Amino acid sequence: xxxxxxxxxxxxxxxxxxxxxxxxxxxxxxxxxxxxxxxxxxxxxxxxxxxxxxxxxxxxxxxxxxxxxxxxxxxxxx
Numbered sequence: 001x002x003x004x005x006x007x008x009x010x011x012x013x014x015x016x017x018x019x020x021x022x023x024x025x026x027x028x029x030x031x032x033x034x035x036x037x038x039x040x041x042x043x044x045x046x047x048x049x050x051x052x053x054x055x056x057x058x059x060x061x062x063x064x065x066x067x068x069x070x071x072x073x074x075x076x077x078x
Contacts, residue, residue, distance in 0.1 A: 001071070001072070002017050002018070002070065002071055003069065003070055003072065004065065004066045004067075004068065004069060005042075005049065005060075005065040005066070005068040005069070005070050006045070006049065006066055008042045008045060008070065008072065009042065009045055010043065010044060010045055011041065011042065012041070012042050012072060013039060013040070013042075013072070013073045013074065013075050013076060014039070014040065014070035014071060014072045015038065015039050015070065015071045015073055016034060016035060016036055016037065016038045016039075016040070016068060016070055017036065017069045017070055018036065018068075019036070019067060019068050019069075020067050020068075020069075021067045025064075025067070029068075032056075032058055033053050033054065033056065033058075034053065034058065034068065038053060039053075039073065039077055040053040041076070043057065047061055047062060048060060048061040049061070049064075049065050
């Protein structure tokens with residue numbers, strides 16, 4: 001089941017299924033590690049949204065979270 005990132009709650013893990021939007025936006029997120037197949041944890045939902053991706057924390061704001069479709073998973077990669 002695919003959901004927009006903004007529907008996840010704190011502590012939930014997900015894999016990125018799709019990132020849509022302007023090519024510059026999509027490429028910038030990919031440079032930061034947010035690309036199809038990436039697994040992350042939501043640290044703080046809402047605006048701003050704080051994500052834990054590997055050893056980095058990334059902050060997204062505004063409508064950026066609606067442009068990222070995710071597939072919820074049970075936890076980090078073993």
